[in-house]
Each structure stands twice: as C-alpha cells, then as structure tokens.
Amino acid sequence: MSSGYLEKMAASIRAMSAGFARSLMAGALVTAFVSVATAAQARELRVCADPNNLPFSNERGEGFENRIVDIVAKELGADVSYVWWAQRRGFVRNTLKAGLCDLIPGAPAALEMLRTTVPYYRSSYVFVTREGEPGISSFDDPRLRDLKIGVQLIGDDGANSPPVAALARRGIGAHLKGFPVYGDYSTPDPQSEIIEAVASRDIDVAIVWGPLAGFFASRQPVKLRVAPVSPLIDKPVVPMLYDISMGVRRDEKALSGELDAALKKHRQEIDAVLAEFHVPRLDTGNAASP
C-alpha cells in the first residue's frame, strides 16, 4: 500500500467534524488494510457516503441508503466498505472521482457529473404542517403570505432551493426562515431542525425535500402532515420532483449495468425500506404521511 493511499484515506476524513474525524480515523485505516488483504478472496463494493446524514446514511449504517446498498451488494456478491465523507461541496470530486470509492448511493438521475443508474425512487419537495391545522399544498395558497415559512438554505454559492425560487417568483418572502441544509453537523441529526421547528411552532410550514421531511416528521411528538408541493414543476423551469439513482464514475458502464439489474430485481425490498423510512414517493403513488 502506497503512502499516497493512506494519505487519501486520511483525506477522506478531513471534511468531517473533528470529533467524527478522531473516532473514525482508526476505523477507516483498519478498513483500508483489511480490504487490501481480502481483495483476492471477495469482491468489494466501495461506497462513499456521509457518516452523519440521516435519513440517508450514517456511520452506523442506519440510513435507508445504507440498507439499499446492502441489498444491492448482496446481489453483486460483494462486501461493502465505506469511505465516510461529509456530503458538501466537492463531495463527488473528492470521493468518487478521486477513486476512493466506486459508488455513491444517492444522486439525482440528471446529475451530469456522474453516470447514474436507473432511478430507485422519485420524490419531491413537500409542505410540512401541523396536523389539525389547515394544510398547505400549493405555492399559490394565499395563506403562505402570512405564515412563517422554513426553507432549506443550500449554501452553495448563493444557490437557493427550488421552493425558494417558487416563493420568490410569487413575491412571498416576508416571513422566511432559512435552515442550513448541512444543519449543525456537531449534532446527531443535522437536518432535523427544520422539521422540529414545525412541531415546536417556531415556524408554521416547512418546505423541504421529501425523504428527510417524511423521516423526521414521523419522529416528532406532534402529528405532522407531509404533502407534495404543487405545482410539481414551477413553470417554466424549476422542478420540485427528482428521480434518485445511484451514481458511479462516467466510464463505469459495466458496474452501472449490474447495479441497474440489482435495483430492478430487488425492487420490492427497496420499496419496503423506503416505506419504512416514510419517504414520500411520486413513482408508486404511496406518498407516505406519518
């Protein structure tokens, strides 16, 4: 093993918080040695994922992406090894494209920097409101002008989330509260704050990406309503719904094909995992509300 490889392994941890880095450093290096030692015996599926990003993934394997990776790896006859890296700017470039891993378990099918597999779910941005209060389901609902609205702050060079664009187009911005999409990474569930804010009445409605809305809404002490936004494409160009695939390097056609087959073959199992995580789906019609 070259020192360059070790350096990359160490680098893979750099983007995470110091606490995480310390606890993971030893583990990651051990994994690296083991994977080399066993390369001859078993196929390895190297996956890059965020160690602290439920409901998608975490280092304990508790996210739905972790679970779906296991399903797919089993079909491929491969052992899964993770390279943990906070999903920030440069995630794809520093992980998959740097050769640290071969697979990213979640990516929009339209993401140009990757080769993406067949989509395994379609979700949308959703309105999250308290049950028992008038629900919101459209950007054209006049009540939005008076309600306190929470949105995700993207933090990528000033880009805003699609709902923010939709609100801006309608001149609705007076009662907007931004929640950084990264959340407070020093806490266990960085992205939960925006949903907790609905439950605690800090805001009246959250407009967030479906999977994390469904998951965190199901864990609040009060009942919350999760409803896909409308319109689903804010004309002329802003889509609120996205097909989500797995991503591999653009030249990995063979791997992509294997993954396609595995995703199709295990469709029912995958659907069950997504349902367990309350992912609002637009492709199956079971837009789950907890």
Add this chain to the structure above:
Amino acid sequence: MMSSHYATIARKTTLAVSVAIFALAVLGAFSTGFFPAFAQQPAIKPPAAAAPPDDGQWTMPAKNYASTRYSELDEINEGNVGKLQVAFTFSTGVNRGHEAAPLVVGNTMYIVTPYPNILFALDLTKPGAPMKWRYEPRPEPASQGVACCDLVNRGAAFANGRIFFNTLDGHTIAVDAASGQPVWNTKIGNINIGETITMAPLVVKDKVLVGNSGGELGVRGWVKALDANDGHVVWTAYGTGPDSDVLIGPEFKPFYDGDKGTDLGVASWPPSAWQIGGGNMWGWISYDPELDLIYHGTGNPGPWNPDLRPGDNKWTAGIFARNPDTGAARWFYQWTPHDLHDYDGINEQILLDMQWKGEPRKVLVRPDRNGYLYVLDRTTGEVLSAKPFAPVNSSKGVDLESGRLIENPEKQTGTGKVVRDICPASPGAKDWQPSAFSPRTGLLYIPHNNLCMDSEGIEVNYIAGTPYVGMNVRMKAGPGGHRGEFTAWDIANEKPVWKIDENFPAWSGALVTAGDVVFYGTMEGWFKAVSAKTGKLLWQFRTSSGIIGQPIAYRGPDGHEYVAILSGVGGWSGAIVAGDLDPRDATAALGFVNAMKDLKDVTNTGGTLYVFRLP
C-alpha cells in the same frame, strides 16, 4: 460571499462607457506616449501618520495604515532590476492557494500558510534563512468543507512583539514573535453555521480587527475588535440589522440622504431577512490616525435570490468609517445597493491627501469589484469620482449627486433565462488582490480581472442529500480575449496611463518601490518587475507555481534591499488547480472553471517562498 447569486444579473453589453477609455489604454505593455509629466503634478501623498518613514521592515500586509504597499527602498531600480537573482527559497509544504504577504520584523521573516494555517519564522541573519520555529494551530479539518473558495489566508500582522493571525476555522491567535509560543487564542467564528476567516487582521492601537466570511451560508457579517493583550472581544459591529448591532449612534453622519434614517439595516430588508443577510468582511481595513477612523468594506447581501430581498439591503456591499476604540460608525457609503452580482465591497482602500479640483482633500481610493475606481472624501464619505477601470456593463456609472450606482436593468437574469456577456463577472473587475500606490508617480497600480459571464439556464445539483437547481454560470475572458490586466491608474486625472494584458486574471497583489519598479505575479508563475512609469517589462522570473500572493520589499540584516513573494496557485480563480477540479465541468467553482480550463496546463500546486536580491 465570494460567489454569484442564483439570480445573478446579466446586463446588456453596452460597453460604451468604458470602451472609449479602453481603446486608448489597451495598447499593450508599454504605451510611453501616455506617460504623463509626473513632476508637474501636485503631490499626492499618504497622510504621514498613516505612512511613517520606511524602516525597512514590513509589519502588515498593506505595508502601512494608508495601505500604499509602497517601499521607500530604492537600491533595486529600473536600471538594475534586470539583474535580480534568487537569494533563498522556502517550501511551505502546503498545496493550497498562497495569498498571504510575508512579514519582516527585525531580522525575522514570518509566513502564514493557507489551511492548515502554519506560521513559520525564518532567521534572516543566517545563510539561506533557516527556520527559527513553526507554530501549528491545527484548525478544525471540517472548516475545509465550509470555506467557499479554496482555503486561503491573506496574511498576519505584527505589533508589540506579537504576530496576530486568523485560522480558517474562526480563531484569532496571538503568538510571541520571538519564541513562537501562543499567547492567546480566541474563537470568534463558528464553522457549524458556516463562518470561516480568511482575512489578515489589522492591529490599531491595542485592538486586533477581524471580520468573517460565509455569506453564501446565510452568515451575518461582522467586524470584531479583540484586545491585543488578552484576546477578549471589545466590540462587534454587524453588517446588517438594527443600529445598535451595526454600532450606528449619534456619531453617525453619512454624506448621502439614502443612508440616513433609523435601523436601515432592518428597514431595507424584508422582515428578518437581515438576520442571515451577509455583509461579511473578509477583505482589507485601513486606518487614519489623525482622523482616528478605520475604514472597512462589507460583503454582498445573501443568501436569498435577490427577488426575495427587495430594498437596498444595508449595510452590505458598502464601506464604513468607524472609531477604532468603540466601533462606532462615522459614515457609510454603499458601492452597490441591492447587489445582484456578488460584488462584495471588501477590497482595499488607499488613504491619500491630494488636491481635488483645486481643493486639498483627504481622500480614500477604492478600486471596487463593481468595476469603478472610486475617490471618496474620507472625512465625509462623499464620492468625488467613480470611473470604470475595466469593462463594465452591469451598471451605467455612478450618479455623483446621489452617490448612487446606476443599474443597467437590461440584463437582469432570472431562473432559466439565458443572458450573455455580463461584465464584470462575479469575481468583479477586481477581487481581493490589493493594489499599490507610489507617491513618486501619483499612480495606483491595480492587478485585476477582465472577466465576463454568461448565465445559461439551470443545472441540477445535489448537496447533503437534497437536490436543487442552480444557475448555470460560465465565466469567460472579457473584451480582448485576455482574462487579466495590470493597470496603472492616474488618480488625479481619472484615467489609466498604461495597461498590461495578462492571459490569466492578475490575482496577486502589487508592490511599488522608490526605485520606480512595480512587482506582481501571474497565475502561470511569472514574478514580474515593470517600470512604474511606463509599464515596460524589466525582469521576470518563473517560480514553481502560479502566483496569487502579495509581494513585499524589505531591508535585510546586510543592509541590502530584498523582494519577497509567496508562489502557490489556488484561490477562487485557481481552484481548478488547487482543488483539482475537472476542466470539463464548466460550471465548477461557480463557473470560474470555464474561464480557467487551461490553467492546469501551465502550472501546478505547491507553496514556495521566493526572495530576490541584486548580485
């Protein structure tokens, strides 16, 4: 925030305003025909208290409080600069963009690197300037994922036996200059909310002045004064919000009516938008000891789509004069009200005393990101002049009656709308790279960009598991096809005297000396010396990596003049190399990669100090 906005604006290519000037000016490297009769002009000089006689040291990045970056040393001059040779070099071992100026205090040179922000001390009395000590603050690794545009640090400052510098993860640190031992370390920024610190501190009296970066994450901008003795925060002045937070009180007397009123930092925003409104401060501060005022800019507004923040969005993209002891604001001027293009207002300001239309004036000169070279009365904030120093079509000039920038509405972008040839692009006609002023020529030497941009529809992106669409921005060379320029600007006559075209953005700082030599570096790695009068290239040396650092001149222990520069490509413009970005991804680094595709072909990463002297 160093990046462009979702609804960044594109404006029509009505280059008429600036083209006339450029047709005259862009004649190549040496247009001696335009060489003015310097001797006949009344002197333009920095105030003596802000620019004391040169003692041969270099104790702050801007050289002095007036920020002239002018050295009185003249051993190296136009006649002999061609003989410069390498005195010594030093590898920093860091592969990110090196934007810092080295410092020289007594017989020691100090260098602070990009993340991980190592502070080196080199012994100038010994052959080869060996390392005396190094101090490693070990910033939190997570700060790398938070910083927007490479992991730069713009330098340290020396005062009272201590070196003061900032770390990417939001600490200000005082280190004993002799021993390298830390004296105090104060955490003033929180990376978990997106705050980082990249600027060089300025020490004024017993205060260390520092500001934050992070506007794209909704970080509210501030400048803090820390007690130089123990590091405790004495005052904090925010860039947005109520007057009490901005430190606007009875002393505040802005020149223009648009800046008068109560709590404009709240009223010029939709409710609560100011709380995450940006207005960060990651650039340069100047200080006038006579007026006892510090001057600092504010960054652009954020993080929302401009449609969601109607109003002037005060106090972003402007400049404050403040009392350094209390932080109390004296005046404010807004370069770019309701900024649409990411035109942070944080560039350097050079303090000068000069005759203006027959009257003696205390002025402040600012080459701003929005493309105008401003001359302000620094006692009042009145705009005396605002002329484009680079191609500008995003605005049509500055109304000297109201002081207001005249927006060009024709190129306003919207989501999915295609707009081409917006000039300047998001990094501005000039980004952070500081200019230099020579009292011998009356000229300001400005390293800058010649970049425009196209906004072409949208592209899908993905972060922390959340898909979204961003504007597809591609930067490209401005008129002429070159991406950078080095301009000598005649402040009194409001026009360029000579210009040098550079293939890449001129992203390094400038230095001018009493030997009438101007030094700057290029992103290819050339360290250049040109005539301060004509711009004629006198000498150049190819360093090991692209240059985005700040050159300095100092008198060594042997009594001779030395010139030093950090080489090491990176920064926002150099992210394609420092961050190893894919040149096929035109929109990477917020579209900057499109303009920098060929940088990888000409340079590689690696931080190295180069020091030159005459044989």
